[in-house]
Amino acid sequence: MAGAIAFNPEKFQTVFSDNHAAVQNMVEAMQAIGDPREAGPIEVMKAVDVYIRDLFSAVEQGKKILWHEFLFFPEIFHGFPNVHTWMTETLCGFLPVLDPEGLTPYIDAAENAGLPADVCPADKGMLGCVLEEIMPPVAIACAPTSPCDSAITAYQILGKLIEAPVFQADMPYWQDERGIELYQHHIWKMIRTIEEVCKTRMDWDKCREHIKLANESVELFIEENEMRKLSPCPHPGKLGFYQFLLLTIASGTPYARDVCKAILEDSKKLASQGKGAVAEEKIRLLMYNPDPFYDVGIHDWLEDEYGAVTALTFFGHATMGLIDPTTPETIVRDYAWKMMNICMARQYRGPQEFFMDDFIHAMENWNVDAVIVPALIQCKHGQATHGFIREACKERGKPLCLVEFDPMDPRPASIETIHNTVAEFLETQVLPYK
Amino acid sequence: MAHFDEQILAVRSFLKARSGAGSVPLGTARCPGSADELLAGLPVPFNPTPRPFVILKEETFVELGNPIQGSASMVLWTPQAEMVRDGVVTWIGPDIPEAVGQSLPFGQVILVGASRLEEKDLPRLERASDLSHRLEGYMIRYLPRKVWSRVSRDAAARGFRFETLGRALMAHYKMQFPVLEAVEVLFVTSSRADVEELATIAREAQGKSLSIRKLTRSQDGTYECEELNCETCPEKSTCDTIRDVIVIRKKGKIAGIQVIRGPADTGSGSQRGLNV
Numbered sequence: 001m002a003g004a005i006a007f008n009p010e011k012f013q014t015v016f017s018d019n020h021a022a023v024q025n026m027v028e029a030m031q032a033i034g035d036p037r038e039a040g041p042i043e044v045m046k047a048v049d050v051y052i053r054d055l056f057s058a059v060e061q062g063k064k065i066l067w068h069e070f071l072f073f074p075e076i077f078h079g080f081p082n083v084h085t086w087m088t089e090t091l092c093g094f095l096p097v098l099d100p101e102g103l104t105p106y107i108d109a110a111e112n113a114g115l116p117a118d119v120c121p122a123d124k125g126m127l128g129c130v131l132e133e134i135m136p137p138v139a140i141a142c143a144p145t146s147p148c149d150s151a152i153t154a155y156q157i158l159g160k161l162i163e164a165p166v167f168q169a170d171m172p173y174w175q176d177e178r179g180i181e182l183y184q185h186h187i188w189k190m191i192r193t194i195e196e197v198c199k200t201r202m203d204w205d206k207c208r209e210h211i212k213l214a215n216e217s218v219e220l221f222i223e224e225n226e227m228r229k230l231s232p233c234p235h236p237g238k239l240g241f242y243q244f245l246l247l248t249i250a251s252g253t254p255y256a257r258d259v260c261k262a263i264l265e266d267s268k269k270l271a272s273q274g275k276g277a278v279a280e281e282k283i284r285l286l287m288y289n290p291d292p293f294y295d296v297g298i299h300d301w302l303e304d305e306y307g308a309v310t311a312l313t314f315f316g317h318a319t320m321g322l323i324d325p326t327t328p329e330t331i332v333r334d335y336a337w338k339m340m341n342i343c344m345a346r347q348y349r350g351p352q353e354f355f356m357d358d359f360i361h362a363m364e365n366w367n368v369d370a371v372i373v374p375a376l377i378q379c380k381h382g383q384a385t386h387g388f389i390r391e392a393c394k395e396r397g398k399p400l401c402l403v404e405f406d407p408m409d410p411r412p413a414s415i416e417t418i419h420n421t422v423a424e425f426l427e428t429q430v431l432p433y434k
Numbered sequence: 435m436a437h438f439d440e441q442i443l444a445v446r447s448f449l450k451a452r453s454g455a456g457s458v459p460l461g462t463a464r465c466p467g468s469a470d471e472l473l474a475g476l477p478v479p480f481n482p483t484p485r486p487f488v489i490l491k492e493e494t495f496v497e498l499g500n501p502i503q504g505s506a507s508m509v510l511w512t513p514q515a516e517m518v519r520d521g522v523v524t525w526i527g528p529d530i531p532e533a534v535g536q537s538l539p540f541g542q543v544i545l546v547g548a549s550r551l552e553e554k555d556l557p558r559l560e561r562a563s564d565l566s567h568r569l570e571g572y573m574i575r576y577l578p579r580k581v582w583s584r585v586s587r588d589a590a591a592r593g594f595r596f597e598t599l600g601r602a603l604m605a606h607y608k609m610q611f612p613v614l615e616a617v618e619v620l621f622v623t624s625s626r627a628d629v630e631e632l633a634t635i636a637r638e639a640q641g642k643s644l645s646i647r648k649l650t651r652s653q654d655g656t657y658e659c660e661e662l663n664c665e666t667c668p669e670k671s672t673c674d675t676i677r678d679v680i681v682i683r684k685k686g687k688i689a690g691i692q693v694i695r696g697p698a699d700t701g702s703g704s705q706r707g708l709n710v
Contacts, residue, residue: 175579176637215502222575229486229567268490321501321580334501353557365566367486 004163008133012059015134019091020052022098037236037277037300039266043259044242048094050255055136058084064198065136069143069151070122071345072169075214075252075323076187076335077142079207080200086136087249088143092125092408093293094245100294100410106132107409115157120378121408123154130161138164140197142190146171147344148381167193173350175340183336191332204328210252211325211335217251218338220260222318227267229366231284232276233309234267237299240316241291244343282307283430284367288314288359288389289374289382290407295415298422306426311366319346319358348381356388363398370430372422375402377412399433401425438510441639442517445510445543445620448631452526458624461529463597465521465604472521472605477593480602482609484567495590496533498583499540504626505580506541506633508640509560515547520616523600527624530585530595541622541632542581544603550613562610569602579636596621 027045030038058065066077067088074085087093095102106128107121113131115124129135143155145168152168159166169186172179195201221243227234243263250256270276285302287310292298302308320341324330339345347355363371371393376382386402393400403421405413452458465472473480499505512518528538544563551559563581564574571589575582585594600619607617622628664670 174641176641177634223491226488226573226575230488231486271488324502357557357561360561361564365484365486365564367484 005130005133005161006163007135007137009059011133012136016052016056016136019095019098020049020056023048023052023094026098037238037303040235040239040263041242043262044246047246047250047255047259051090051249055084055086059136064139064200066194066198067135067138067141069141069155070248071144071146071342072142072339073214073247073251073342074249075210076191076207076331077194078210078252079202079204080194080198081203081206083139083194083198083200086138088141089122089126090249091129091134092122093248095125096293096408096410097296100415102294103128103408104411106134118378119154120148120150120376121406123150125408127154127157127161130158138162140164140194141166142169142194143167144169144171144339144345147348148379150378165193165197171340171345171349175350175354179340180333180336183340184333187332187336187339202328204331207328207331208325211323211331213254213257214252215322215325217247217257217260218318218320218322220257220264221247224260224264224267225312225316225318227264227271228311228316230271230276231367232274232278232281233284233311234270234276235263236277236303237285237287237310237313238291238296239263240310240313241293241296244315277309278303278307280307281309282434283369283426284309284311286310286312286362286366286368286371287374288312288317288362288371289376289379290314291374292405292410292415292418293408294410295418298415298418301419302422302426305423306431308426308430310372311368312362314343317343317358317362319343352385352388355385356392359385359389360392360396363392363396368398369434370399370401370426372401372403372425374407375404377404377406399425399429401429437512438639438642439512439514439517441508441635441642442510442512442545444635444638445545445632448628448635449524449526449620452624452628458526459528459532461525461596463523463600465523465597465601467521469605469608472601472608476598476601478570478572478589478598480605481568481570482606484565486567487570487573489571489573489584489586493586493588494584495587495594496530496535496585497537498585498623499542499581499629500537501580501582503537504539504541504629504633505582506622506629506636507563507579507581508542508632508636509544509546509563510639511546511548511551511556511559513547513549513551515549515615518545518547518616519618520547521604522618523597523604523621524619525596525600525621525623526628527622529623530590530599531593533623534590538623539626539629540581540583541620541629543620543622543632544607545616545618545620546607546611546614547616548611548614551611555611559611562607563603565602565606568606569599572599572602579633579640 023045027042030042063082063084065084065086067086068074068077070087070089077085092103103125107124109131110124110128111117115127141158141164145152155166155168167190169190172182191202246256246259283306285308291313299310320338323334323338347358373389390400401422403418405418453460571586571594573584603619604617608614622632
């Protein structure tokens with residue numbers, strides 16, 4: 001194909017070194033501020049520091065780098081010797097956290113290249129990073145056909161832009177025996193393709209060790225979920241966002257497991273002291289769709305201004321299961337099932353019940369007073385849930401705020417606009433009735 | 435309305451096979467009928483309005499349904515209430531007091547008989563199997579069509595057993611759905627294989643439960659339409675869209691993407707375009 005985009009070592013080093021420094025500065029700043037709510041995010045960002053360092057080493061050593069979509073957790077890929085993993089949407093996730101406009105140049109690059117504006121910013125951002133030649137080298141890119149059509153198309157476009165092969169595993173519609181069989185079949189095919197392309201062979205013993213670490217992380221994540229049911233909620237609303245992003249990049253690593261452990265220990269300590277994210281918890285919220293990446297601090301603002309803690313977020317909802325590490329067959333089967341049940345992959349396919357069951361369960365079990373649903377502008381299937389969400393909230397007497405914004409680009413709806421919308425909601429629909 | 439007579443019969447066969455096995459412990463309790471009677475004398479409180487609590491790992495007496503051990507959960511409704519033995523709780527495998535410190539495979543089957551239920555009640559019927567925090571000392575970790583739960587040491591010390599859990603579930607259902615004529619509960623902790631057999635039945639039930647209005651999904655995965663007149667069918671727009679997509683797919687994929695380097699007006703420089 002004419003004009004395939006090759007790895008640009010200079011651009012990669014420049015951008016990644018800058019952002020690596022930004023991550024380290026962020027950690028130092030949060031530590032200096034000393035807000036106890038930052039304990040978990042600090043540990044996550046320290047892990048991101050490790051992740052970037054490992055990437056630099058891998059590039060230096062000329063390792064084969066496997067790009068995986070954020071809904072393919074990397075534990076299974078760690079079983080391939082001499083293959084290093086890179087979560088393709090990493091920059092989309094962390095650039096807006098470091099700088100609200102951090103991803104916008106790459107979103108613009110993708111739109112200027114012809115991508116429609118109403119495509120998900122995760123996909124625009126990813127393709128923009130590729131077009132701008134800042135991504136690490138790639139031997140193979142792997143993605144499921146989830147969470148949505150936007151992602152499916154983005155990886156098809158990616159396949160035309162890079163020389164490396166792109167493998168897409170077909171995520172089934174249903175959560176049934178046929179679906180699991182289909183997905184297992186695709187995961188096996190993916191494993192064989194990686195072996196061929198990267199000239200390697202899956203080491204199942206090595207894989208098993210990473211699967212066990214991933215299982216530990218999931219159990220700890222689920223336990224943290226349960227701690228959040230307590231009142232006062234021990235940890236701040238933004239933690240779920242950070243913890244989920246950590247698992248997308250580093251599930252199956254010792255340091256991700258250690259971060260999850262530290263988070264839970266901190267949660268237990270706070271709970272035993274009767275302490276929470278806010279001194280006086282007045283409102284418990286459910287935020288059930290992706291947080292604004294450039295304003296994860298919205299949770300801090302809610303806590304400080306209104307004593308409103310987000311008891312559970314969409315990213316923070318631990319819906320995935322465990323993987324039986326006994327044999328290669330059980331690993332692949334249960335990895336398939338786990339990937340079918342990570343947030344977004346699970347709720348944004350199949351019938352609406354898949355989303356609504358989880359939404360109602362979250363609403364009923366985390367003892368929330370009100371619901372905020374980020375009505376992501378480009379997310380068509382998300383928009384389609386709004387009618388059902390309204391009905392479910394009405395049935396349960398929970399005030400609902402649907403707030404429209406772009407999750408990774410602050411320009412369509414500014415931080416101020418989002419805050420004003422939420423503030424008006426709390427002041428008129430929630431607080432007067434508390 | 436979808437009903438699950440076939441799956442109920444499958445569960446009965448499963449029960450019968452295990453009853454004859456002899457080596458597998460099996461217990462039955464026949465409990466009184468009304469919700470109040472079911473809740474009377476429970477060793478732990480039942481709170482109709484759930485109050486969140488957490489059972490930490492170190493406080494756990496027994497874990498049930500860890501996905502690695504095996505877990506399955508289903509609610510099966512029938513309009514023929516006589517198919518359901520009201521008030522009966524059955525458990526196959528070790529009961530809770532015998533399982534200290536263990537992580538057991540866990541299957542939970544709730545059979546419901548009601549001739550006056552409506553289709554709109556079915557999702558609520560399924561959701562009601564999650565007791566949430568209503569039963570003190572019993573914490574559920576939610577997974578779809580599975581139950582992963584913990585019984586606290588404190589609850590076990592007070593005498594929590596499967597009969598307790600069964601009575602709480604039956605009472606909860608009767609309070610939530612006054613039209614129910616019969617509720618029966620089965621718990622399985624005997625082996626992973628047994629729980630997986632139940633999981634297979636659960637998946638069949640799930641498939642039925644999610645049947646699309648006006649369309650039924652057959653065994654081989656195809657959908658059969660029951661509506662005779664497309665013009666009046668509410669699913670017409672869906673069918674039309676599917677036909678359009680099939681036509682597009684049959685015409686073939688995108689031919690290719692040409693990357694043009696340089697600004698759009700001069701044809702040189704570093705700008706790219708996607709020509710599809």
